Amino acid sequence: MFVGVNIVLATARWVALYRWLRIGQWWLTVKLLSKNKKKFTNYLTKIVPWWIIVEAFLGLAQIIKGGSLNGILWWLGERRFTYGGIGIAQFRVFDQAWIRAYGTFSHPNSLAGFLLLAWWWWKKQFSILNLQSSAEKMGYWIVNWSAVLGIALSGSRVVWVVTAGMLIAEEILKTKAKSLKIITGKILLSVGVICLILGVVSINYRISDFVGGWDINSLEKREALAVSALKMIRKSPLFGIGAGNFVVNLPKFPTGNFYWMQPVHNILLLALSEIGIVGIIILIFNLQSTIIKIMKYKLWWLWAIVGVTGLFDHYWLTLPQNSWLLAIILGLI
Numbered sequence: 001m002f003v004g005v006n007i008v009l010a011t012a013r014w015v016a017l018y019r020w021l022r023i024g025q026w027w028l029t030v031k032l033l034s035k036n037k038k039k040f041t042n043y044l045t046k047i048v049p050w051w052i053i054v055e056a057f058l059g060l061a062q063i064i065k066g067g068s069l070n071g072i073l074w075w076l077g078e079r080r081f082t083y084g085g086i087g088i089a090q091f092r093v094f095d096q097a098w099i100r101a102y103g104t105f106s107h108p109n110s111l112a113g114f115l116l117l118a119w120w121w122w123k124k125q126f127s128i129l130n131l132q133s134s135a136e137k138m139g140y141w142i143v144n145w146s147a148v149l150g151i152a153l154s155g156s157r158v159v160w161v162v163t164a165g166m167l168i169a170e171e172i173l174k175t176k177a178k179s180l181k182i183i184t185g186k187i188l189l190s191v192g193v194i195c196l197i198l199g200v201v202s203i204n205y206r207i208s209d210f211v212g213g214w215d216i217n218s219l220e221k222r223e224a225l226a227v228s229a230l231k232m233i234r235k236s237p238l239f240g241i242g243a244g245n246f247v248v249n250l251p252k253f254p255t256g257n258f259y260w261m262q263p264v265h266n267i268l269l270l271a272l273s274e275i276g277i278v279g280i281i282i283l284i285f286n287l288q289s290t291i292i293k294i295m296k297y298k299l300w301w302l303w304a305i306v307g308v309t310g311l312f313d314h315y316w317l318t319l320p321q322n323s324w325l326l327a328i329i330l331g332l333i
Contacts, residue, residue: 059101113316
């Protein structure tokens with residue numbers, strides 16, 4: 001009944017219908033994997049490392065070439081782009097301009113989020129202490145460093161911060177109480193060295209002379225989209241403006257002279273604006289067992305990755321690879 005009301009009230013009903021079919025696919029994925037957890041976990045522990053390695057080194061090749069590799073990779077999702085293309089994400093290292101790694105994704109931020117979630121889930125299936133042969137241990141570290149490489153080359157600052165925070169938190173959680181002082185000392189020492197380096201840099205150079213080149217208006221764009229989202233929520237708080245209808249309605253809810261046809265970069269505001277309060281309540285009700293398991297088994301890494309990155313971007317709800325991966329992870333837990 002709710003889906004029907006949401007579609008009828010939507011500005012673009014065909015878009016809303018298509019979006020709900022997509023949501024149905026993800027729901028079926030969650031159900032399918034939840035009934036065959038052991039089988040799919042065995043498959044994915046072998047498949048996910050290849051996702052990570054291929055995406056990381058494809059991103060490296062794109063940066064070296066200064067554009068897409070094309071060929072068969074287009075069929076895997078690689079978009080056609082060059083360094084000089086309009087809207088292509090870039091950053092600068094030591095005053096040398098580079099594109100950011102796209103892999104087979106539509107944007108580097110999407111790639112970074114995908115790599116971090118896939119990598120962290122895969123890490124939780126293994127322990128370096130349980131690996132028997134030298135080849136297994138080498139493979140484990142190749143996958144880990146490939147993930148770090150891919151995340152670094154994506155240039156996603158939010159994912160950089162989340163990754164660093166999670167690695168530090170993991171190290172602290174693994175450490176016994178008697179060694180906590182040692183870990184704390186190492187962290188403080190690292191922070192001190194970073195501050196010292198930044199202090200020296202700021203005296204003679206701008207930090208942007210070393211690493212820069214991102215969109216300087218990124219924060220302002222996100223704020224403007226958030227304001228537009230709040231206007232949509234105010235207009236239709238209960239049932240939303242229609243699934244998938246945010247961009248369709250964006251011109252009707254302008255913020256000053258701002259014009260950027262993108263979904264709001266916050267998954268909570270995006271969901272509230274499109275399906276409303278009633279839709280959020282129904283969603284929570286259907287996912288209550290999953291939410292309980294996340295809290296019961298202390299799956300803090302899932303909250304950290306999706307929750308924090310979702311505050312600054314929309315790809316977990318809008319871009320196919322990220323949405324499918326999230327559905328897979330939810331099904332397996």
